[in-house]
């Protein structure tokens with residue numbers, strides 16, 4: 050018999066469905082990084098001895114492999130501490146450089162469903178005198194080219210639209226958006242922290258000028274990412290103090306993390322399509338299992354195109370607090386971005402959910418090691434918690 054209350058469930062290992070917050074480092078990534086902590090501890094900027102040259106060669110190889118996954122030149126990649134820094138460097142760095150060249154602060158555009166790592170630097174630009182438009186997406190989370198065209202102005206300098214959403218998983222039509230920007234000389238930035246390694250991102254297909262990446266969303270180490278900057282796109286540095294990364298991001302390069310980032314990207318791209326397929330089978334199993342037990346459940350975000358490992362649902366008429374408290378013993382998932390400090394999701398509210406609905410929502414994100422058994426257990430646990438809370442048990 051199917052369990053209808055959580056009393057019938059035995060808490061086992063926590064079911065891990067929070068892989069969009071972060072992922073575990075892959076064992077082969079840990080192995081690839083290992084020599085670079087102790088044996089090969091050189092500074093990649095020390096060009097006068099073997100230790101430094103060996104470190105520089107490791108960084109060059111990592112840079113080349115990462116650049117090839119995106120179809121860009123090696124010198125278009127600037128290592129940063131992650132996607133937050135890459136977004137800040139792209140948005141503040143480019144807008145300020147352009148304002149300096151053009152003699153005035155122009156107009157910048159982003160979307161209400163972006164991560165705070167984009168929204169906050171955009172609001173900083175607004176405080177500095179730039180005019181900001183925050184576009185509301187359609188209720189399915191997608192932005193279309195007409196909506197973007199509708200808010201462009203003669204002085205629009207910069208547009209930032211994420212590749213894949215960190216909460217609802219929808220994949221934005223970047224190519225169509227870039228056509229709109231290109232014809233008007235507007236720079237297009239994309240935060241691809243959630244997309245890189247999960248969908249193929251080739252820069253010439255996307256048409257973006259600036260792309261932010263992070264390693265820890267693809268089974269790589271935390272604390273490393275990159276900004277991909279098309280040649281000729283100007284940015285001002287945010288930091289000063291060294292000539293690394295073409296003087297755009299000074300500081301000693303974290304060689305082990307860079308090696309780990311490239312190893313993770315190699316692994317992610319080696320089985321990308323097979324993994325996407327397996328994950329979409331599991332995600333569908335999760336959605337169908339939940340929906341068959343509780344037909345009132347709502348899926349957030351367009352069904353397609355979306356990340357294969359994301360499912361975001363709203364549970365109508367239950368208290369979000371009680372739902373999360375009930376699930377906590379069994380399941381690691383989240384109600385929104387890990388960086389949203391427990392507030393109801395601004396993403397769900399931007400696509401039309403009420404505050405109460407946003408609170409009673411679950412972001413379920415699968416990973417490389419998620420199994421069909423995990424999904425069956427997750428269906429049982431979530432369905433039983435809902436039954437308990439909505440009185441249908």
Ligand SMILES: Cc1ncc(COP(=O)(O)O)c(C=O)c1O
Pocket residue numbers: 069070130131132133134164166211213214215240242243262263264265273274387388
């Ligand atoms: C869409 C998006 N952008 C940026 C970030 C921040 O990335 P990082 O942790 O590498 O700074 C995240 C992480 O949650 C994210 O999901």
